[in-house]
Amino acid sequence: DAGVIQSPRHEVTEMGQEVTLRCKPISGHDYLFWYRQTMMRGLELLIYFNNNVPIDDSGMPEDRFSAKMPNASFSTLKIQPSEPRDSAVYFCASSPGLGASEQFFGPGTRLTVL
Amino acid sequence: SQKIEQNSEALNIQEGKTATLTCNYTNYSPAYLQWYRQDPGRGPVFLLLIRENEKEKRKERLKVTFDTTLKQSLFHITASQPADSATYLCALAVRDMRFGAGTRLTVKP
Numbered sequence: 001d002a003g004v005i006q007s008p009r010h011e012v013t014e015m016g017q018e019v020t021l022r023c024k025p026i027s028g029h030d031y032l033f034w035y036r037q038t039m040m041r042g043l044e045l046l047i048y049f050n051n052n053v054p055i056d057d058s059g060m061p062e063d064r065f066s067a068k069m070p071n072a073s074f075s076t077l078k079i080q081p082s083e084p085r086d087s088a089v090y091f092c093a094s095s096p097g098l099g100a101s102e103q104f105f106g107p108g109t110r111l112t113v114l
Numbered sequence: 115s116q117k118i119e120q121n122s123e124a125l126n127i128q129e130g131k132t133a134t135l136t137c138n139y140t141n142y143s144p145a146y147l148q149w150y151r152q153d154p155g156r157g158p159v160f161l162l163l164i165r166e167n168e169k170e171k172r173k174e175r176l177k178v179t180f181d182t183t184l185k186q187s188l189f190h191i192t193a194s195q196p197a198d199s200a201t202y203l204c205a206l207a208v209r210d211m212r213f214g215a216g217t218r219l220t221v222k223p
Contacts, residue, residue, distance in 0.1 A: 004157075033211070042215035043158070043203065056210060091157050099146050099207040100165070105157030 004106035006092050012112045018080040021109045024073055025094030033103060034067055034077050035091040043091070049075065082113045116141040118206060118214040126220045127194055135189040135217045137204030146207035147180055147187050151200045152216065158203055162189075194221045 005024040013019055025032045033048040047057040052069045060067070064083070069075040079086055089110050093103040121136035137147070145166050150158035164171045164180040164187070171178045177190040191198050201216040 035213075043213040045210055045212065048210055093157070098210065100163060102148065102160035102163065103158075103211060105159070107155075108157050 004092055004094055004104055006090075006106035006109050008109060009107060010110050010112075012114065013082055014114050015083055016081045017113075018078065019082045019086075019111060019113075021077040021090050021092075021111070023075045023077070023092030023106060025075070025092070026104055027073065029094035029096050029104070031095040031098060031101075032069060032075050033093040033095070034075070035093065035105075036088045037091060037108070038088045046077070079111075082111075084113045087111055087113050116212075118142070118204065118212055120202075120204060120214040120217045122217055123215075124218045124220065126222065129194060129196060129221055129223050131194055133191040133194050133198070133219055133221070135202050135204075135219065137187040137189070137214055139185050139206055142185075142206050142208055142212070143182075144206040144208050147178075148205040148207065148211075149176075149178060149187075149189050150203045150205060150213075152203060153200050158213075161202075191219075194219075196221050196223050 007022045034046040035043050037043045046059045047067045049069045067077045089108045091105050091108045093105045095101045095103045117140045119138045127133050148163045149161045152158040162178050164178045166182050175192045179188045199220050201218045203216045204214045206212045
């Protein structure tokens with residue numbers, strides 16, 4: 001397996017634009033997680049899915065953020081409209097379970113909002 | 115409030131010494147605790163998992179302890195090497211997964 005795949009790897013956009021981040025989890029993993037990492041706040045859980053269903057989105061900072069998982073092999077995280085404070089590295093991770101299961105992280109998308 | 119604190123932002127040690135990293139938490143009752151390694155520009159990579167009923171876990175040069183009374187985990191790297199230089203994150207498996215901010219370890223030759 002190629003591991004968790006994220007695209008794009010880098011995204012530079014202007015304030016107010018819509019940004020869509022993409023993730024392909026490892027086949028067979030039932031859980032998919034979206035994280036955001038900044039120097040100030042570390043690695044924060046935004047939302048996670050179980051079998052394509054969103055379970056907990058309490059970490060999503062604002063209504064400007066939305067995430068979908070239309071099928072088991074694809075998820076998106078959308079920011080609309082984007083703001084400079086959204087600049088961060090966004091990671092997608094997948095896992096076969098919770099708790100005792102390790103999470104497999106993608107390479108991340110570095111987002112810069114000017 | 116719930117917190118996960120890792121002992122310091124950065125730790126510098128000499129090659130061959132043992133590195134000890136600390137993870138303290140408050141107002142959590144995790145059944146599992148995990149440690150990850152993160153290199154610059156990459157996602158975290160899983161290293162070890164320890165269960166609440168386990169005191170210690172070892173894997174090659176790595177050792178993890180878990181004290182649920184003290185609410186603390188210690189992560190040791192023995193005979194450290196420059197290649198061990200990275201950021202190390204602890205993660206608590208509660209309802210989901212919560213990560214500490216990480217400790218950046220530098221091993222000098």
